[in-house]
Every structure is written in C-alpha cells, then in structure tokens.
Amino acid sequence: MGESAILNGVKHILIDEAQDLSLLQHRIILTMFPKAKYTLLLDTNQAINPEINSVSVEKLSELYNTKKRTISFEVFPPKKRDYPADQAIAQEEFDHTIRVVEELVDLKPSFISVTYGASGGSTDENTCKISSHIESLGGTALAHLTCISSSRDKIADEINALRSNKIENILCLRGDLPRDVNADSKPHDFTHAVDLIKALRPSGFCLGGACYPEGHPESVHLRDDIRHLKEKVDAGLDFLTTQMFFDNNILYSYLAKIRSFGINVPVVAGIMPVINAKQIKRICSLTGTTLPPRFRAIVDRFGEKSLSMASAGIAYATEQIIDLIANGVDNIHIYTMNRPEIARAIMENIGGIIAD
Numbered sequence: 001m002g003e004s005a006i007l008n009g010v011k012h013i014l015i016d017e018a019q020d021l022s023l024l025q026h027r028i029i030l031t032m033f034p035k036a037k038y039t040l041l042l043d044t045n046q047a048i049n050p051e052i053n054s055v056s057v058e059k060l061s062e063l064y065n066t067k068k069r070t071i072s073f074e075v076f077p078p079k080k081r082d083y084p085a086d087q088a089i090a091q092e093e094f095d096h097t098i099r100v101v102e103e104l105v106d107l108k109p110s111f112i113s114v115t116y117g118a119s120g121g122s123t124d125e126n127t128c129k130i131s132s133h134i135e136s137l138g139g140t141a142l143a144h145l146t147c148i149s150s151s152r153d154k155i156a157d158e159i160n161a162l163r164s165n166k167i168e169n170i171l172c173l174r175g176d177l178p179r180d181v182n183a184d185s186k187p188h189d190f191t192h193a194v195d196l197i198k199a200l201r202p203s204g205f206c207l208g209g210a211c212y213p214e215g216h217p218e219s220v221h222l223r224d225d226i227r228h229l230k231e232k233v234d235a236g237l238d239f240l241t242t243q244m245f246f247d248n249n250i251l252y253s254y255l256a257k258i259r260s261f262g263i264n265v266p267v268v269a270g271i272m273p274v275i276n277a278k279q280i281k282r283i284c285s286l287t288g289t290t291l292p293p294r295f296r297a298i299v300d301r302f303g304e305k306s307l308s309m310a311s312a313g314i315a316y317a318t319e320q321i322i323d324l325i326a327n328g329v330d331n332i333h334i335y336t337m338n339r340p341e342i343a344r345a346i347m348e349n350i351g352g353i354i355a356d
Contacts, residue, residue, distance in 0.1 A: 058140050059168045059206035060111060061238040064266040069330040069354055070110035071347070072142075072268070075101060075338050077114065077126035094126060098133060103340035105139045107347050113171060113241075113333070116144035124158065132165040142208065143167050146175025147190035155189075155196065159203060171208045171241065172196045172232075194232045201236035209237040211267065213245045213254040217288045222257070230261050239265050241333055244272035244283075246316075247292040248323050255329075268331040269324055273317035273342050275310040277303025314342060318349040325353060 063070065078093035104112055112134050116127045131141035143162055147155060162170065174193040190196050193209060200207055209232045212225060219225035233240070240263075245251055251269060258267075274280045277299045284291055291299065295316060302308040321332050336343045347354075 060142065060208065061206045063110060064239055070332065071354055072111045072113065072333045073104050073109045073343055074113045074115065074333060074335045075104065075130065077130055097130060097338065100338045100340055101130060101134055102137065104336065104343060105134060105137045107344060111140040111142050113142035114144060116146050128161045128165055131167050135166055141167055142169040142171055144171045144173060145196065146173045147193065147196040148175045150190060152189040155199065159200065169206045169208065170200065172200065173210055194235050197232055197235040197237060206238050207236055208239045208241055210243065211240040212243045213250050214288055214290060226258055226261050229258065230263055233263050233265055237265060239268060241268040242270045243287060244270050244289060244335060246295045247290060248320055250290070252327065266331055268333045269329050270333045270335060271317050271320055272335045273346060274299065274313040275342060277309060314345045318346055321350055322353060
C-alpha cells in the first residue's frame with residue numbers, strides 16, 4: 001500500500017493512484033489511521049500536500065440510488081458562548097460532541113447529519129468542523145445549512161468552508177430568525193429554503209431538504225405546504241428528511257399525498273426516541289407534532305421516571321422503525337439528541353432486520 005512517512009511529526013499515508021483502491025478500501029484505511037493525513041498521489045513524482053485529503057466522499061444521492069436500506073443519525077454542535085470566560089466550557093462541550101460523534105461512527109450509520117446554529121458564530125463553524133471530523137473517521141457527513149439570517153456573501157463563505165473540508169452533502173433549511181435580530185433588518189437575499197436551494201444547485205453538492213408529515217407549523221393547510229415542498233424539489237433537491245412523527249400512519253398518508261403531487265425523490269423518515277417527557281412536550285408544542293393516545297399514555301405513565309422513560313422511548317422508536325421497514329420505508333434517520341447510548345440500543349434492537 002504505497003509507503004508511509006513522518007511529516008512534521010504526523011503520520012502520513014501515501015496512496016499511489018495506480019493501486020486503484022476502492023472507496024471502501026480508502027475508508028478502511030481512514031478508520032485504521034484516523035489521525036493520519038491521507039493523500040492520493042496522482043503522480044508518484046507529485047509533491048506531497050499534507051493538508052489535502054483527496055479521497056472522494058460519497059454523495060447521498062448516489063447512496064439512495066442504490067435502493068439499499070439506510071440508517072442515519074443526527075447530532076447537534078454545542079451552543080455558542082459569547083463571553084471569554086466561557087471559552088474553556090465551550091471547548092469542553094465541543095470535545096464532548098466529538099466523543100459523541102466517534103461513538104456514533106463506530107455504529108456504522110449510513111451517514112451522520114450535523115445541525116446548524118442560526119445565530120451564527122461558533123455554532124455554525126462547529127457544524128463544519130464536526131462534519132469534517134466525521135469524514136476523517138471514514139463516515140459520511142450531511143451538514144445542515146440555514147439561510148434566513150444570512151447574506152449571499154455569508155452563504156458563499158459557508159459553502160467554501162464545506163467544500164474545502166470535502167463535505168459533499170448539505171441539508172438546505174430556512175432556519176429560525178435569531179432572537180436578537182429584527183425581522184425587518186435581516187438580509188433579504190434568502191427568505192425561504194427554496195432560495196438557498198436555487199443558489200446552491202449549480203454548486204455540485206448533493207442537496208437535501210426538510211418536509212413535514214403534519215404540515216409546517218406556519219402553514220395553514222397541508223396542501224399548501226406540499227405545494228411549497230414541490231417547489232423546493234423542483235428547484236433541485238435530491239432527497240427529503242421528515243420532521244419527527246409518532247404515528248406511522250401519518251407518514252404513510254403523507255407519502256401518498258406528496259407522490260400524488262409528483263414528488264418522487266427519496267424520503268427519509270425522522271425518528272425521535274423520547275427519553276425526556278418535558279422535552280418532548282415542549283418540542284411538540286413548538287412543532288405541532290401529534291402525540292397519539294398510545295404514546296401519550298407511555299409519557300404519562302413513565303415520564304417522571306428517567307430510566308423507565310428511556311426504556312419505553314427506545315422500545316417505541318424501535319417499534320416505529322420495524323413497522324416502517326416492514327411497510328417499505330427503508331430510509332430511517334434517528335434524532336439522537338447527542339446520546340450515542342440511545343442510538344446503540346436501537347441499532348442492537350434492529351440489527352437482525354437491517355442485516356437482512
């Protein structure tokens with residue numbers, strides 16, 4: 001496998017193009033040597049650039065075209081801390097997130113998505129850093145990108161950062177306006193997610209978008225929401241990821257509706273394992289997500305007992321996933337809430353199913 005050399009004290013793996021290694025072999029090497037700089041030499045006489053990782057990264061559109069079953073995770077960066085005195089805490093939180101990511105990569109998901117802070121600053125910078133770390137471990141990253149509070153120049157900077165870190169996949173979102181920004185004073189380059197999609201389509205990235213089985217919270221009628229979704233897909237989306245839902249029948253009905261509108265891109269079902277009753281009630285109040293009677297009974301019965309709620313939440317999410325796969329929904333995205341032990345428990349529960 002070529003040779004290895006010590007460059008500036010860092011182990012550096014050199015791969016000659018003539019060896020024609022597969023993408024899987026490249027990723028195995030990255031997993032074996034996660035801290036090594038890794039260069040694919042196009043010519044054996046070419047100068048070594050220890051800052052460039054030239055291994056191509058899989059686009060999710062290519063993955064979905066294979067029609068293989070996918071299980072993916074979501075993580076979020078640590079929140080932004082503005083005060084200098086808090087920087088040690090910020091670094092500790094970032095390091096913790098990196099450890100979470102490393103545990104999740106070990107579970108071999110199809111990809112890991114990394115959310116984006118609408119407030120700007122270190123939060124969105126961390127999205128790129130964390131996504132890059134996922135790739136360095138041999139995983140595939142999906143970087144979230146919001147646009148509501150961004151100028152065209154800021155989005156260009158974000159795209160350049162992602163491209164320089166070899167990130168191929170972006171989830172295009174409008175995002176929420178930061179609390180400290182007046183709606184009338186925000187940049188007007190991007191008003192909706194469709195504006196971001198149109199701007200990024202020529203860039204060559206694989207683009208995903210969000211969809212809402214129970215309708216967007218700001219949309220009065222589901223039909224109008226699906227019409228806007230069609231606009232996003234027509235603008236250039238490669239796939240869609242749903243907001244969490246707790247009644248699979250709602251998703252099945254929604255899929256039938258969007259297909260009737262001519263929306264035929266892959267749809268990834270977003271599953272939230274509920275381990276905190278207060279948290280889910282707050283999220284549902286913000287998003288309008290329905291808690292079916294059966295699930296509400298679980299929350300009411302076990303919500304005050306953390307261990308019981310975690311066990312029940314994992315069991316319910318597992319049952320949702322099994323039912324989805326049984327009914328032909330083969331792309332599952334688990335909102336891990338940065339709890340790798342929850343993701344691990346679910347993966348153990350469905351291990352035999354996803355291996356089938």
